[in-house]
Amino acid sequence: MSLTYIANARFPTEKAHGLQIAKTIEALTRKHINVNLVIPKRRVFEKLSPGEFYDLSCEIKPIYLPCIDWFFLYKPFPRLGRFLYALETITFLFSVTIFGLIHLPATLFTRDPYLFVLLSFVRKNLFLELHTFPKTTAGKAVLRQILKRANGIVVTNRFLLKKVESEGVAEEKILVAPNGADLSLSEKMIPKLTARQQLGLPRNQHIVLYLGNFYVSKGVYVLLEAANNLSKNVKVVLVGGSEADRNIEPLKSVIVKNSLTQVTLIGFQERRRIPTYLSAADVCVLPNIVTDEESEFFTTPMKMLDYMAAKRPIVASDLPALREILGDESAVFVRPNDPQALAEGILRVLKDSIKANSRAKLAYFLAEGLSWDNRARRIKMFIGKSITHA
Template identity: 30%
Template sequence: YAQSAPRKFKADLIYTWLPQSAAFGLWSGYPVVLEMHADTAGRFGAWWLRQFWMSRGHKRMLVTTQALRKALERSTRLQFPDEAVQAAPNGVDLDRYANLPAPAEARRQLNLKDGLTVGFSGHFYAGRGMDLLFELARALPDVNFLWAGGTPDAVEEWRAKLNAVRASNVTLTGFIENSRLPLYQSAADVLLMPYGRAISASSGQNIAEVINPMKMFEYMAAGRPMITADLPAIREVLDETRAVFCEPGDVSAWTSAVKKLLSDEKRRATLAANARRAIGKYTWLARAQRALENMS
């Protein structure tokens, strides 16, 4: 299919996330852009990526982080040519984040509790920091927490845990339609990325070393300050002028950081403004244009 489909649709180029399709594309004489979001997996993953690099043809590989490039070079035992590798972090659609209301107004529109609110959006998978979020809610009973996302089973599991310790300051929304997500994110005064040092992907891989979360760009676009786990891959996009960093899993450090940021409105505004200014180069359109430049 990787060979017949381009001919059928009279393609000028092949753009794929699969190393095997990328290799077949080169063998068929097409220019190929291969996008990688994680290290190779499976018995033949690294072998197929080696075939892509060892085959002739006009090629480019996109990596979401420089850390991922290093991981892929280790897996394939190759050193990739700089001119054929492009760092391409994930992005965001800025139109979805235009003209968002202030936190208090967003909470009013969503019928959420009034008062300072700390938010999290995303999956409740292992390594996403749910245990830390739970401990923060217990440590800060006077702060509202908004957990947006989670499967029905995961939501019920965490609701039961919160009820068991009588933590009534957490709102669990369950699944949120993507079109509504910016409004929920904007309802928070502070947003959290509480990743651990081991983060499970759907493939079962630990992606902590190479993670490039889309929520990071969404938070930046939402114009809200964030506190994030201090992971090297995240520092490829953020620095101390755009976010507060905390040691993964350190409940005391995170509790202190949340308290300090909630009590300092000026710093919240500065961090949010710096991150919002930086988001312009991380749009999906800009990413696509860079990915395809000079590939025809």
């Protein structure tokens, strides 16, 4: 089977969607699918190849299509952000359409459904992967037409399943496949004290780890407030952020302004270093807050699955989307948007390591069923069946 994966993304990228794309392709490749990644030709700041950057078992050699990439104007003119994104997206959309008509790839797959707005009129064997749902009436109307013409739709949870079904799409055209768990993380874990020595982290303090980007909706500022309610022998370590999104410096300013000496901001780290940080942690946090329907019902954080695969105790905001993956017993759930509740949840885990480790083992058991390989196997079967019955 051959598959052309089209993604409107800077690649490789420090953002979670880049890792999700890379791990999807890696897993599909292991299932003997020849995957060609098609992306816009944009300025890429990373010098490593995708395989090195994401610590993959295979290399990814993208096909680059032209677009207007003027994102360098964003830093001096941040108000142009939406215009620059629209310009890049529209020009890449036309490149994708021409590519699809000339090269006639057998099967097309994307997590950016609007890239198929033109191709859906003239091409078959189109598959979409939805991670969110449009908020505007116009956006929903356009997506509705694409959904009707697609051979199949992959959604990352059952809340998105209901959304797609509400647009008149038959259930047999939809596959629920959450983001995958990287089970190789458990094999790369090292002793906690060894990890801390390698990273220069304190050996005699509890470490609370946050992985991922520093968007407000991810609750990182709630975590900073919660840090004030933790005991002095607890250190909060933040690993992630994006220079491109300009969300590291604002966070750093809050830490300095409030003299949060118990908080250490590491910044973005290459994928190969993540197991060491996970090894050093006593507890990992998902302090997501509710800002809209997406943040409450549609999110499937990559960090959550990393925590689960690493067998680390988890404290998570009590959101429907997170509970769907974690279940009721594999994490300590706390009220979202509540720093005091988050701090109490963290201390609860640290005070009862036996119970915390029991929850972590259950989370790993759930992660085994959510592995990238299992996900790829189900997607391969779904695509094959959908094409056969088309």
